[in-house]
Amino acid sequence: MSKATPNDESRTSIETTWGNREFIERWIAKGGWQGPIREMQTAMVLRMIPQPLDAPIRVLDLGAGYGALAVAVLRDRPKATALCLDASAEMLKLGRERNALGHRIEFVQASLETPDWLNSVNGLFDAVISSRALHHFTTNQRRRFMFKEIFGIVRAGGCFINADNVRAPTQTLRDRYSRARDEWLDRQVRESSGGKTTLAELRAATPSTYHGSHNNGYLDEDLAWLKEAGFADVDCFWKFGTTVVYGGFRT
Ligand SMILES: C[S@@+](CC[C@H](N)C(=O)[O-])C[C@H]1O[C@@H](n2cnc3c(N)ncnc32)[C@H](O)[C@@H]1O
Incomplete structure (x- = not known):
């Protein structure tokens, strides 16, 4: 397997963010208050994988980080194996340090900035x-071309499923979604802490992981690009404001 090299721009941002252990640990800590939304997203990804639960499926997790989503799939499917691809060493x-699944999970370094990751x-x-x-990967419609690259490596009967964030269509919706998320999360935090903590307090106690504005794409455009790439039964399978799970299937 050859190793694809991130371009200069992605290398710089990876070094100061995802390539930096201190940043990653702050980001994992932040996962605490976003946890309830992430759990729903993950549950939907698991349930949309079409093969029987005992099938020996081969999974590829793109931008996998330390492999949280891939690990969830492997725990759900005892005969599955996974390859986790990420640009951050x-x-x-x-x-690899956290891996308790042995040979069932592998990690590979490559950047999704160019089609070279396919190598x-x-x-x-x-x-x-x-x-x-x-x-x-919104800039220059990179995600649009990535969907075509992904389609080429999905086996017939397989799927591509993305749990991600999208841009609200209007500023009004953006504000409403943000308020809905915070109100819902606040209730979760209060309930799980027995009324001792609020979302605002939890957030204030969590170090920032701001790493530049996120040029998220529009959901409609992503779904159109998936269809264009050749996927069938393309849909947004789950949505909570700007947090989504969407994908399609290869027939
Ligand atoms: C928000 S983290 C999500 C990690 C993981 N998927 C999860 O849900 O826990 C974003 C990930 O995208 C990776 N990433 C950023 N730029 C990338 C690139 N050009 N190619 C591949 N991965 C990249 C980062 O290293 C990081 O692990």
């Missing part, structure tokens, strides 16, 4: 999945 190192993966996959990573 530090994330992959963390994945780092062999053969076809039954399920290509991704979580909170592909919103990074």
Whole structure:
């Protein structure tokens, strides 16, 4: 397997963010208060993978980080194996350190900035999945071309499922979605802490992981690009404001 090299722009941002262990640990801590939404997203990804639960499927997790989504799939499917691809050596190192699944999970370093990442993966996959990573690729419609690249490595009968963030169509909706998310999360935090903590307090106690504005794409456009790439039964399977799970199937 050859190793694809991130371009200069992605290398710089990876070094100060996803390539940096301190940043990653702050980001994992932040996962605490976003956890309830992430759990719903993950549950939907797991349930949309079409093959029987005992099938020996091959999974590819794109922008996998330390492999949280891939691990959830492997725990759900005892005969599945997964390849986790990410540009950050530090994330992959963390994945290997945390790996309790032995030979069922592998990690590979490559950047999705160009189609060269295809050189780092062999053969076809039954399920290509991704979580909170592909919103990074809106510029120059990179995600549009990535969907075509993904279609080419999905086996017939397989799927591509992306749990991600999208842009609200209007500023009014953006504000409403943001308020709905915060009100809902606040209730979760209060309930799980027995009324001792609020979302605002939890947030204030969580170090920032701001890493530039997120040029998220529009859901309608993503769904159109998936159809254009050749996927069938394309839909948004789950949505909570700007947090989504969408995808399609290869017939
Ligand atoms: C928000 S994290 C999500 C990680 C993981 N999917 C999860 O849900 O826990 C975004 C991930 O995208 C990766 N990433 C950023 N730019 C990338 C690129 N050009 N190619 C591949 N991965 C990239 C980062 O290293 C990071 O692991």
